[in-house]
Amino acid sequence: MLRVEALEVRYGDTIALDGIDLVVEDGEVVSVLGPSGSGKSTLLRAVAGLEPPVRGRVVWDGDDLTGVPPHRRQLGLMFQDHTLFPHRDVLGNVAFGLRMHGVPAAQAAARAGELLTLVGLAGYEHRRVAELSGGEQQRVALARAIAPAPRLLMLDEPLGSLDRALRERLMVELRDLFTRLGLTSLYVTHDHDEAFALADRVAVMHDGRIEQLGSPVDVWEHPANEFVARFLGYNVTDALGGGRVAVRPDSLRIDPEGPIAGVVTARTFRRDHFLLEVKVADAPSLEVAVTGDRIPATGDPVRLAADPAAIVPLTA
Amino acid sequence: MHASGVHTSPSARIDRRRVARGLLLAVPLAFLGVFFVYPVASIIGRGLTPGGTLDLSPLGAVVTDPHLRDVAWFTIWQATVSTALTVLVALPGAYVFARYEFRGERLVRAAVLVPFVLPTVVVGSAFLALLGEGGPLGFLGLDQSLAAILLAHVFFNYAVVVLIVGGLWSHLDPRQEDAARVLGAGRWQTFRAVTMPSLRPAIAAAAAIVFLFTFTSFGVILILGGPGYSTLETEIYRQTVQFLDLPQAAALSIVQLAAVVAVLLVAGRAQGRRAQALRLRASAETSRRARTAGERTMVGVNLALMAVLLGGPIAVLVQRSFDTAGGYGFGFYRALSELRRTSTVFVPPIEAVRNSVVFASIATVIALVIGGLAAFAVVGPGRRAEPARGLDTLLLLPLGVSAVTIGFGFLIALDRPPFDLRGSPALIPIAHALVAAPFVARVMIPVLRSIDERLREAAAVLGAPPGRVWREIDLPIVARAMLVAAGFAFAISLGEFGATIFIARPDYPTLPVVIFRLLGQPGPLNFGAAMAASVILMAVTAAAIFAIERFRFADIGEF
Numbered sequence: 001m002l003r004v005e006a007l008e009v010r011y012g013d014t015i016a017l018d019g020i021d022l023v024v025e026d027g028e029v030v031s032v033l034g035p036s037g038s039g040k041s042t043l044l045r046a047v048a049g050l051e052p053p054v055r056g057r058v059v060w061d062g063d064d065l066t067g068v069p070p071h072r073r074q075l076g077l078m079f080q081d082h083t084l085f086p087h088r089d090v091l092g093n094v095a096f097g098l099r100m101h102g103v104p105a106a107q108a109a110a111r112a113g114e115l116l117t118l119v120g121l122a123g124y125e126h127r128r129v130a131e132l133s134g135g136e137q138q139r140v141a142l143a144r145a146i147a148p149a150p151r152l153l154m155l156d157e158p159l160g161s162l163d164r165a166l167r168e169r170l171m172v173e174l175r176d177l178f179t180r181l182g183l184t185s186l187y188v189t190h191d192h193d194e195a196f197a198l199a200d201r202v203a204v205m206h207d208g209r210i211e212q213l214g215s216p217v218d219v220w221e222h223p224a225n226e227f228v229a230r231f232l233g234y235n236v237t238d239a240l241g242g243g244r245v246a247v248r249p250d251s252l253r254i255d256p257e258g259p260i261a262g263v264v265t266a267r268t269f270r271r272d273h274f275l276l277e278v279k280v281a282d283a284p285s286l287e288v289a290v291t292g293d294r295i296p297a298t299g300d301p302v303r304l305a306a307d308p309a310a311i312v313p314l315t316a
Numbered sequence: 317m318h319a320s321g322v323h324t325s326p327s328a329r330i331d332r333r334r335v336a337r338g339l340l341l342a343v344p345l346a347f348l349g350v351f352f353v354y355p356v357a358s359i360i361g362r363g364l365t366p367g368g369t370l371d372l373s374p375l376g377a378v379v380t381d382p383h384l385r386d387v388a389w390f391t392i393w394q395a396t397v398s399t400a401l402t403v404l405v406a407l408p409g410a411y412v413f414a415r416y417e418f419r420g421e422r423l424v425r426a427a428v429l430v431p432f433v434l435p436t437v438v439v440g441s442a443f444l445a446l447l448g449e450g451g452p453l454g455f456l457g458l459d460q461s462l463a464a465i466l467l468a469h470v471f472f473n474y475a476v477v478v479l480i481v482g483g484l485w486s487h488l489d490p491r492q493e494d495a496a497r498v499l500g501a502g503r504w505q506t507f508r509a510v511t512m513p514s515l516r517p518a519i520a521a522a523a524a525i526v527f528l529f530t531f532t533s534f535g536v537i538l539i540l541g542g543p544g545y546s547t548l549e550t551e552i553y554r555q556t557v558q559f560l561d562l563p564q565a566a567a568l569s570i571v572q573l574a575a576v577v578a579v580l581l582v583a584g585r586a587q588g589r590r591a592q593a594l595r596l597r598a599s600a601e602t603s604r605r606a607r608t609a610g611e612r613t614m615v616g617v618n619l620a621l622m623a624v625l626l627g628g629p630i631a632v633l634v635q636r637s638f639d640t641a642g643g644y645g646f647g648f649y650r651a652l653s654e655l656r657r658t659s660t661v662f663v664p665p666i667e668a669v670r671n672s673v674v675f676a677s678i679a680t681v682i683a684l685v686i687g688g689l690a691a692f693a694v695v696g697p698g699r700r701a702e703p704a705r706g707l708d709t710l711l712l713l714p715l716g717v718s719a720v721t722i723g724f725g726f727l728i729a730l731d732r733p734p735f736d737l738r739g740s741p742a743l744i745p746i747a748h749a750l751v752a753a754p755f756v757a758r759v760m761i762p763v764l765r766s767i768d769e770r771l772r773e774a775a776a777v778l779g780a781p782p783g784r785v786w787r788e789i790d791l792p793i794v795a796r797a798m799l800v801a802a803g804f805a806f807a808i809s810l811g812e813f814g815a816t817i818f819i820a821r822p823d824y825p826t827l828p829v830v831i832f833r834l835l836g837q838p839g840p841l842n843f844g845a846a847m848a849a850s851v852i853l854m855a856v857t858a859a860a861i862f863a864i865e866r867f868r869f870a871d872i873g874e875f
Contacts, residue, residue, distance in 0.1 A: 069782075083771055
């Protein structure tokens with residue numbers, strides 16, 4: 001079990017992590033979700049021992065790892081952009097961690113072969129890493145990270161540089177792999193689809209702090225504050241009455257009897273719906289997801305109504 | 317609660333890194349201190365206080381003495397004209413290499429680099445063979461003329477411009493030129509408004525290096541200029557060897573040093589401006605086959621120019637080394653082992669081949685150790701290691717300071733306690749290593765800098781302790797660069813002449829010294845033997861360089 005206690009990391013005067021508390025139970029996948037610059041990569045680096053903290057502790061099963069150098073932590077980290085060793089072939093990359101742990105070469109090669117099969121790259125042993133496609137590099141990086149059987153596998157935007165279709169396929173594969181191997185994981189991403197699809201729990205980060213921690217359903221349905229709501233794509237508005245609330249674009253609908261009057265200022269086609277931007281008097285515009293065959297055009301006046309059950313009140 | 321306790325480990329780790337860097341630095345610093353700073357300081361001392369007290373008359377003589385004033389003036393303007401000519405002649409060549417693909421491009425590329433790494437003595441011999449008495453262009457009467465010197469300088473430095481300017485040019489996005497053309501700019505306008513501004517920093521850098529090389533040119537001028545043309549370098553040599561006026565030689569060295577430092581500073585500023593944002597692309601994407609008749613002519617004319625300018629002198633050198641009085645044969649080569657000892661060389665010339673190879677091997681090892689340690693220290697361990705700028709400059713100084721200054725400094729500084737190495741053969745490889753080590757560092761530093769810190773972090777997270785990270789990541793990645801550097805160092809040592817001529821004793825001459833001595837002896841046999849020795853030296857150097865080209869040094873080096 002990983003326990004992060006009041007962890008603080010600074011780059012000069014900038015506070016990258018501002019007192020992070022987080023627990024990852026054995027076999028659990030926790031996703032750290034946040035925009036770029038929120039400190040999520042720094043969190044992984046600090047847990048791995050690559051960033052010295054100013055304050056706080058990193059603890060594994062009661063052992064304080066804070067002063068332990070990275071190579072003795074027995075944690076795995078899969079870097080953004082994979083960072084494969086360019087001077088080694090695929091096998092050399094995957095077997096690296098095993099060799100560092102004193103596994104004899106033949107045994108390490110055999111184990112690396114098994115892992116390559118696991119990630120769907122059987123027969124790639126002697127390819128040069130520069131010849132691999134983005135998706136293949138990602139798989140090699142994954143095999144390399146799990147080869148020494150780390151106690152905790154950390155992944156930093158592992159699917160970030162891949163195209164959409166590949167990302168969605170690999171998301172399913174990763175989920176499957178986590179379950180099959182019973183991996184304990186900390187998974188960093190800026191994409192909420194990825195976080196919700198893969199994680200048992202989601203931690204939303206902002207400015208070096210965890211804004212909300214909970215199950216994907218919980219976070220998605222009950223954003224804890226304005227930042228989380230906006231980050232997940234909610235409208236944050238005072239126009240519905242009853243103070244500041246968050247409401248998703250698909251919880252608003254066009255209704256001639258609706259209480260909110262506005263004018264359509266933009267219309268965007270989004271595969272299964274249209275997304276309208278509606279200017280409301282004296283308030284910021286609202287985004288409204290509309291389906292059906294009567295879609296208002298830009299400039300049309302509309303009235304809106306909200307599904308009362310989907311309105312999330314925000315405190316401060 | 318311990319969670320709030322402030323950790324001391326980060327600063328302790330940084331201290332350890334400082335210590336590690338200090339240890340890495342100690343060896344190169346000690347080496348530079350004894351064999352570079354101390355001799356240079358001795359020169360300055362000897363030049364300013366010839367009789368033990370401050371006396372500025374030798375220094376003043378450089379301005380007041382009409383002969384020395386002419387020497388200083390000639391040094392500057394021949395370097396300026398040589399530089400302008402080289403850039404003018406080589407710029408179209410750089411363009412052709414950057415923008416066009418043609419059959420045999422790799423081979424031509426390698427061949428163009430050969431003159432640059434040829435020993436200056438061989439360049440001198442080759443032009444003497446071409447332009448001198450009995451040469452195919454002997455009727456032009458260019459022997460011992462300014463034209464011969466300038467031609468040799470263009471021959472020698474053509475590759476510098478092609479490497480530096482062509483290197484940048486091949487990475488410039490040609491679509492920017494396309495954009496300008498679509499916006500209505502003509503070819504010439506496009507070149508001036510779009511291409512030229514991007515190239516300017518590279519041209520300035522190349523010009524600065526060519527200027528430095530020609531300003532400190534020694535062997536070429538000694539051999540081709542005859543007694544009529546003298547630069548600061550050759551004058552230092554003459555004052556030392558012919559007139560035994562060490563204070564005057566030291567004063568000239570001071571002037572030379574000051575000028576070189578000034579040029580380096582100007583070049584440094586030009587280099588700094590190089591750091592502008594350019595859209596760079598892989599060179600493979602920016603070159604293509606010549607398509608129109610005009611383009612084919614452009615490529616053809618430049619290749620022909622390279623063949624004549626660069627290939628001509630070498631071809632004539634080889635031809636004349638076989639062209640004995642009794643027809644073509646190996647007579648001159650046999651003469652190398654048969655020639656009698658002279659007053660200046662005590663051994664048959666052929667022994668110099670062995671001397672040169674032995675010295676070059678030792679010099680290569682020393683240069684790799686010194687330059688390699690310095691490179692690792694300059695780049696420093698860890699991502700946040702502050703770049704050691706001052707050290708970088710100190711390392712490059714021996715590169716700029718002329719070989720003659722180094723040789724002269726050895727002569728006057730290392731002949732008495734505390735460093736009494738007078739007449740020791742060890743001085744030769746040490747001097748060569750001093751010249752080569754900055755090259756080694758220069759080749760390795762960019763490669764070390766280019767290693768993504770996250771590769772080291774990935775290795776650490778996978779369980780590699782710091783020493784193992786260095787062995788598994790840094791060393792293998794930099795190994796290729798080290799091989800390239802070794803080849804460079806070997807070639808530099810083989811051809812080194814300016815420093816060696818001061819410290820080589822007649823019983824263990826190097827090949828360049830023997831060639832120079834043979835050229836100074838009368839008679840066609842000595843001349844022919846000089847040609848033969850030059851061909852041997854060229855062949856050994858070329859072997860080292862072609863070994864390097866297999867590691868494609870054009871893609872690695874940055875100088």
